[in-house]
Amino acid sequence: MSFTTRMLGATLLAGIGALVSAAPSVAEELTIATVNNSDMIIMQKLAPEWEKATGNKLNWVVLEENVLRQRVTTDIATKGGQFDVLTIGAYETPIWGKAGWLAPMDDLGDDYDYADIFEPVRNSLSSDGKLYAVPFYAESSFTFYRKDLFDAAGLTMPEQPTYDDITKFAEKLTDKSKEQYGICLRGKPGWGENMAFVGTLVNTFGGRWFDEKWQPQLDSDAWKSAVGYYVDIMTKYGPPGATSNGHNENRALFATGHCAMWVDATSAAGYIYNPKESKVADKTAFAKAPISVTPNGAGWAWAWALAVPASSTKQEAAKSFLKWATSKDYVKLVGQSEGWVAAPPGTRKSTYENPEYVKAAPFADTVIKAILAADPAHPTKDPVPYTGVQFVAIPEFQGLGTTVGQLVASALAGEQTVDAALAAAQEQAVQTMTEAGYIQ
Template sequence: MRTTIAATLLAGIATFGTGIAAAETLTIATVNNADMVVMQKLSPKFKEKTGIDLNWVILEENVLRQRVTTDIATKGGQFDVVTIGAYETPIWGKQNWLAALDDLGDSYDYKDVFEPVRNMLTVNGKLYAAPFYAESSFTYYRKDLFDKAGLTMPEQPTYTDIKKFAAALHKPADNQYGICLRGKPGWGENMAYVGTLVNTFGGRWFDMEWKPQLTSPEWKEAVTFYVDMLKNYGPPGATSNGHNENRALFSSGNCAMWVDATAAAGHIYNPAESKVADKTAFAKAPIAKVENGAGWGWAWALGVPNSSKKAAAAKQFIAWATSKDYITLVGETQGWVSAPPGTRKSTYENPEYKKAAPFADTVLKAILAADPTRPTAQPVPYAGIQFVAIPEFQGIGAQVGQSIAAALSGQTTVDQALQTAQSAVERTMKQAGYIK
């Protein structure tokens, strides 16, 4: 039998809407992404409304995942609200590690949330985390540089196109790099991108017998392409660059192209945050041999650990932070271009948002097109596009991410990195009982 993550936590959740003491303090663990920084900035509005104090723990993505996973699996009770994603939520919901969020009130308007986004965070008909923003991935590019070089980005670029464009626009003497891609190791950092690359090169993580496929020709071709691309046309020190670092490079004008999360579009297009707001255009995520899994599907969401003793107050905060009213607050105070994307129909029906965010339709189409049930061209026993929806993947993805980063930094070859990764994943899958 497969191993479980840990014993089920004891639930002890107060009912939403009961009386809450004014002096109550919630501890919120979240990621240091730009949208969450805005949430913290606007959170005094929540305190004014409720009298509830907020203690923020803002962490880099890899650290956040380690801290939250450890706390929730050991019943630590450090956090009342946690920022988790489309990977953790269904797994932790099944383990009874999270409080169900089906009691946020009629005004919450669950039906306004896009169904595919709700489905990412739902187990047996119950929502276990409320989406703060949702995303797929696509291609950001500098239209001014393309025009100057006489290049035209197709609506659906191929990786052959991307390599050609990167070579033409790579001018490191001018601090202009042909392309920026995630290189920082982590299952949600470099492997989020590399996973989609492997998909579109025709590869898969596991065959139908759960045997790892990391030494397959498709993995070798995809990872070789990735390493060569960043070594030849990327910025120096790419293994230190995750989503936030690359967003800073692109918004500062140092990247001709960037393939990453659609959620960053509002920040790249915001002149208060970006030097290239009026010079950036967007295209679909590139494809190689197949279209399956070229663009990922993800939601960052807010959940309540069952170990929290302040569930009622925590649910009140989540209802506020993921509501239509919160999105309006962001739009009116930070600019509509900065509104959290991808979650609510009302956002994409709002003429102010559509006027401020010309990328809105492209982003929405990418999110709705992502199909975690068909992530690869070959049959697979798992769901998930840039991750595999099994408990063991968090450790597996971290291990493989380290191996890929070692190849990128020149510490090992692609072949050696993939063989090391294959051996490690095989051990994990045998120990967990997937492989007999």
């Protein structure tokens, strides 16, 4: 089975001014595909600054996360040429770069200051030592919680909570008559939606996707314990209709005061702590991602990044935009125009050395420590043949992860038992890995 066929199979299964000095002399019209997360919405708002400086024009295709991944994967695997700039992540970039589908990003100039980008973030977007995308923001995961509700209930969140702690807190802080839910977690199916959280839950409960011989482990006791925990706590203390809630929906629930706790991406902190966006900006605190059997893989490692397809005929203009949108000057522009709390997090050392950002972002130190502590090479208690914390860095994972996400969502919705869902997930994983030649 060819590499392209594997990637297409994966997406079908998913169902789903110094910095502009390099701008070309002839104006170009670029199409950019991006996700509808808050940081990207700010990028779209500020992009006219680059357009004015260069004479180029951007056409925006802004999509929900699952849809973005499907559209971009299909386009690049078929060399469809719809997009000149892609928003992709730490999962796709090394795989697609190795396949020759992305333009290298090592020629943006000395003034770009590659050394300012945190090394683990650069590494996550590289293959064989070559950078194939530049990071727009990076994140791990941690626990947001309502300090006012904790104080009123006489509760104290530990710096390092356990999932047992989270259950006790969720029980005490749920008041469904007030639409106040003890816990909000991702339920929308997708390898980068519900499985981003569930993957870390499985890790810390002692589970893994595959053993050292690539044999799937989805019907193991650890998986059953982790997914059983997830379904139980969300059924008792989570919001109704949780299988429709991904990152953005939960962010909105928390920001409007409906969640006592939320375990999710550290990048959301800039939104939650921004009084222009959040009703709980002055009522929120944070702790590390919860742990269970092991701390390994409890907090994810991710970067959203910008890349240029190797097939693009407008690479010079596209790279000019990438350089601008991921630069130190862009971070300053966001800080000055939107407030420093909204600056893109997790990518550049200079951001965390900036006293204005540190003052505006009380979460800054915790976030960067979480990002640097995440270890994609050792994501689980037991040895594994793959890298990746909340994903498995193989082409087949995009489809398999989403299929498993759909089965987990069906268990959360009460359509089948956890054991039945995981038995089906195991069967699908065995079939996928056998067809791809990982196992005989």
